[in-house]
Amino acid sequence: MVRVLITGMGGELGTRVANLLEGDDRVTDILGIDLFPPRRRIFRSEFHRVEPGDRRKAVRIVRDFDPEVVLHVGIFEPHSRTSPTEARLGTAASAVSVLGAAASCPSLKAIVVRSGIEVYGRRRGAPTVPDESCELDPTSPFGRSLAHVEQVAHDAGQVAGVPVTSLRLAPIVGPSIPSPLGRYLRLPFVAVDPLSELPFSLLHQEDACQAMVAAAWASHDGPLNVVGPGAVTATQAVLMGRRVPVPVIGPGWLLAAAAAEMLGAPLPPHSRELLTRGCTADGARARTVLELAPRTTHDVVTQLYRWHTVAHPVSSEAGTPA
Secondary structure: OEEEEEEOOOOHHHHHHHHHHHOOOOEEEEEEEEOOOOOOOOOOEEEEEOOOOOHHHHHHHHHHHOOOEEEEOOOOOEOOOEOHHHHHHHHHHHHHHHHHHHOOOOOOOEEEEEEEHHHHOOOOOOOOOOOOOOOOOOOOHHHHHHHHHHHHHHHHHHHHOOOEEEEEEOOEEOOOOOOHHHHHHOOOEEEEOOOOOOOEOOEEHHHHHHHHHHHHHHOOOEEEEEOOOOOEOHHHHHHHOOOEEEEOOOOHHHHHHHHHHHOOOOOOHHHHHHHHHOEOOOOHHHHHHHOOOOOOHHHHHHHHOOHHHOOOOEOOOOOOEO
16 A cells, blocks of 8 residues: 655646556555646545745645655646746756655655656767667756756655656657647648658657556666657658648748747747657667557657547546546
8 A cells, every 4th residue: 555646746647647546446645746736637636736946835745745656747848838947947946845855754665757868868979769778968958857857866766765767758749738849740830850850759648647657666766768669750740640841941940930939839949859850769678667568659640630539538436537
């Protein structure tokens, strides 16, 4: 019987993770914290609204709850629901306060943190399909934020003497998650770079949630790449969605980014990096450790363009949409 703390419970991923854990008899108590309230109904989870910078409140809540497992889903992606500056500061503050407090909890047994394959970076000469043994060399602000979270989690795990699983997720898109990449690819006209675009892999939002829950029980100590098998280029993805690819090179990206922002789809640096330099990783270890088979990248792209027909999974506890 386990007590689980979920950060970022107010987002699509955090709420869905809570729903999955609510259906697991091994979990006795679930407590979540976030800046935003849950996006879906929760049934036996307790939620506390906490500002990322309110360290005193976060520390008090975590220590009073004394979690056995911490699922740190509380990552703010730039232009997802917050500005780039708010995302960077919120991500850092949440990790330091929550994971630091968890390290002093006597019952703590495991930490799982959401990270991303952006931590490998896309510098010239970098491995095109990195595995978990590759050095971290982030080349975007979001990648650097994720690398910082991993370091904070590692330090907390060292203090507490517990395993830390860093889930390096491929860029997450799906029918309802507020993904800047997803919004951009659904524009009617999409800028692509015909000279340098390389393949990228994606991860469906449901597979990301399933990975978080599986990692809670795996007690794996170290990073795991979680990616949808296969890859597509930006042009291939755009054509799959029956959008119009617009070739853009060099300074033209400044105009393309400005136009996308005017249309409600700001393009953060890590998304532009993905479109032009690619972004993928070797997910074999995670498939073995977590015993998961994520949807292929091709399937993720297909579902992205059929988002209006996708139904939410149903909660087994109440028989209503999760």
